[in-house]
Amino acid sequence: MSIYKEKNRKTKELIQTSFIKILENKTFESITVGDIAKQAQINRGTFYLHFIDKFDLLDQIEQQLFADLGNRIDELQSNYSSTHTFEKEQEQLAATLFSAIKIQSPLLKIFLSDHGRAGFHLRFRAAFSEKVRLNLEKNESFKATLEVPMEYFLSFITSAFLGLIEQWVQNDLDKTPQEMTTLYINIISFIQQTNTKKV
Template sequence: MVKKTDRRQIRTKQLLRQALLECIEEKGIDHVTVTDVAERANLNRGTFYLHYRDVPDMLDTLMNERFEQVFSLVRLLDPRELSQYAFAGEPYPKVLAIFEEVLRNADFFKVMLGPKGELSYAMQFRNLMSSHLFSKLEYIMPEGAPTLVPREYLVAYMTAANFGMVLHWIQNGFRETPYQMALIATQLVNHGPIVSSGIRTVPRIEAPNDAPGS
């Protein structure tokens, strides 16, 4: 009996989630009410209140769930590992996992990061990505280590570039597969825009000896 109840609750939350996203697309995030969501899901308001206090509470719950899931994967990234795959011409598996997770929740990210979604949510993603990059660089290259540009500008550039790439993929309807996107991201992050554009070739002397498959 418990399992049946759990399945029913999961199904109800799925209906509410889909209804919320559809309402946001139609009315904008600031104009959606509990009645809107319940009616769209063909459920009564009482059922909605069994799971959420109100629309902002539901939004916060959904956003936090997706946020934590994506960044549990982002935190695993290691630039040194990524370089090995870039020189081997393969997508970095940990980057691939991120794109696969985004695609699994394509409807959510398309709405929430779209024109009628939540701007602060996009900023939240960017800020945590920036914080992650700072901590990773600090671990790999302690403060005072020589860099071509100031660390804060390096992090700002990498954060904006990577978030912009993901956002472009979402806004263009997920045309590329997660594999293709992971390969693009792996090459861009490791080689930068000049080499990635073909203006300059990849210096062979930089290729590590322990690349995958070597």
């Protein structure tokens, strides 16, 4: 009974990995169920025993990706006490995000490229936007000093962060998560300098 499930799971996984492999070289739009079956060396009908269609397949992989990232982030964050300063905590969250993303970078690189599916960058931002918001709102003076709508600030900062991630994965991880964190902090500091001079 349990080996039946195991076999089922294994085939499903085979289909997923085969699909991702094709996705490296072909656009999602251009991939057919026949392509996937051929790559996985299974019957085309078998595909339909595991997924409704290729959209369902991609959806499930995407959901798994977000769930996995969420788990990794929560686990990494739980290792740190939150008695640090507000800024240290922001830095810590950044480090956690970069570490989690590194592990899933092969998939993220594809999903964020033009081989993926439209709107992924929005769903990805939404997936970790809530964690960022909670972290920011820990700080009491934050909401008091913030003069712009929270949704705009969140869009700004999560999108900025996504920009770094996109450059990073396109560069095939040319830096360590710690270096990326430093780079992030440096950019924030640099923006500070620019404006300080103005005033």
